[in-house]
Amino acid sequence: MSRIISIHSFRGGTGKSNISANLAALLAIEGRRVGVVDTDIQSPGLHVLFGLDEKQMKLTLNEYLRGECAIEEVAYTLGNGAKHAPGRGKLFDRDIWVIPSSINAGEISAILRHGYDVNRLNEGLQRVRKQLALDYLIIDTHPGLNDETLLSIAFSDVLIVVLRLDQQDFQGTAVAVDIARSLDVPELMLVVNQALSRYDFQQVQQQVTETYNAPVAAVLPLTEDLVELQSSDIFALRSPEHPWSIALRHIATRLLESA
Amino acid sequence: MQNVVHYLKTIPLLQGLPPAAIEALALQVLPHHLDEGDILFRKGASGSSVYMVRSGWVKIVTENASGGELVLNHCGPGEVVGEMALIDREPRSAGVVALGAVDVLELTRDTFLEVLSHQPILALDVMRNFSARLRFATTYIEKAIEWSHRIAEGDYHFAIEQIQSETGIVDRNKADEVRAVELLAAFFNMVEGVRNREETLKQQLRELSIEIDESKRREAFEEVAQSPFFKDLKSSVQKMRQRDSGEEK
Ligand SMILES: Nc1ncnc2c1ncn2[C@@H]1O[C@H](COP(=O)(O)OP(=O)(O)OP(=O)(O)O)[C@@H](O)[C@H]1O
Ligand SMILES: [Mg+2]
Secondary structure, three states, rough: OOEEEEOOOOOOOOOOOHHHHHHHHHHOOOOOOEEEEEOOOOOHHHHHHHHOOOOOOOOOHHHHOOOOOOOOHOOEHHHHHHHOOOHHHHOOOOOEEOOOOOOOHHHHHHHHHOOOOOHHHHHHHHHHHOOOOOOOEEOOOOOOHHHHHHHHOOOOOOOEEEOOOOOHHHHHHHHHHHHHHHHHOEEEEEEEEEEOOOOOHHHHHHHHHHOOOOOEEEEOOOOHHHHHHOOOOOOHOOOOOOOOHHHHHHHHHHHHHOO | OOHHHHHOOOOOOHOOHHHHHHHHHHOOOEEEOOOOOOOOOOOOOOEOOOOOOOOOOOEEEEEOOOOEEEEEEEEEOEEEEEHHOOOOOOOOEEEEEEOOOOEEEEEHHHHHHHHHHHOOHHHHHHHHHHHEEEEEEHHHHHHHHHHHHHHHOHHHHHHHHHHHHEEEEEEEEOOOHHHHHHHHHHHHHHHHHHHHHHHHHHHHHOOOOOOOOHHHHHHHHHHHHHHHHHHHHHHHHHHHHHHHHHHHH
16 A cells, blocks of 8 residues: 655745655655655646656646546656756656646636635545555645645645744644644654754754654755755755755655655 | 163073173163154064063064054063074064064174174073074974864863963963963963854754744644534544554454
């Protein structure tokens, strides 16, 4: 049975998309069958990390949600396009599928205006797990606690809440943790991202663990090289020896072990 | 005249010279008066005289990397400036400027060597004097290197203890040792400074206080939890989990 892993944060810009894509890549490199889906319909970003050609993305999660196609049709393999970047090039022959959201502004505003049936999202996710015989389905969510995000959280086997060392993130994370507990999510992990080097990461890990009474799977450093990459590649595969990548591998290992 | 002889006897550099030699020197030294800001000699100038400060204070200056004035030391009554000119013929390694009204006595290399030539065995004494000062300086440089290593390794405690114990044994009546104390003090300040900076950094680390407003937290949670969507979701997910665990059994 595959496991659903949702990557969530209360506020935007914490690094969800980068963490989702990199975790998916690391699990695929380990030989697992991995799907990764962008449920951030309002501000999609996952496809950029995998270098999906926006012109080729004729069908997306949006079309599926509107009932215009099957979910399988919007699960893209990386193929030859992946070879153009040193990081994701390593995924060329791996079992990884990316389900992107539309970047078309009209599409986005239409779905925001009319809404969609969140149950259809759920059905699609369940179906794609079985059809592609996935070991892991990773969900990159929209920040905050809107309906599709609540749904992703509710059906997760593992919820990873990403936070920065910032008071607003601390407050928002507390609410996300409460929601996850109320929904009986089987496994909850926290990931601190963009941590300044002047902090003692071990101490941060301990402090955050105690605050939420939940395990901190990693403290990821603020990384200039990652910013410079502008989400154009999978950093953990491109610079595997970088501390950010090493820390991210700890999360992947943890997921592999708890499966 | 007796004043000059008396004064010369207090100069460490000249100690070991017999009274007759000191008296001979006293006849040859040239007095100079400087007012505030007057330059005794500039860095890089050629010069073959040593100056002994009788009264007032001078500063020893060089330039820092950006061309500004960098004060290396202050010298007052009883101290000697430009003494290296007695042995080598290199340009002045630093400049000397009066900090107020200053009286100095000039002793030229020729005069000094002339006096020494009549006292051949004393040449050795003078050399011994110089080499002792050199050794003294070298010892401190070595210690300074060792402390620097310790500081670089973060062993501030050791460095501070060492510096304090060194300061304790220094003879404050000797000009060289006073300079050593100044070096020690500079080191001490540096170590303290570095340690404080590090403490501040650690402080900032401790300042990572995670404060959560519990009433806002509850409010935000309730707002979501009270929505019909959430209630629906919760009951369907409960059913799903019951079904899943049933399948596993
Ligand atoms: N550890 C890090 N150090 C420095 N920059 C980072 C780090 N992690 C992410 N970023 C940068 O932060 C920005 C946001 O990252 P990302 O898009 O992954 O976050 P997100 O949570 O998905 O954002 P959104 O909420 O907008 O979807 C990007 O520019 C990314 O390069
Ligand atoms: Mg994103």
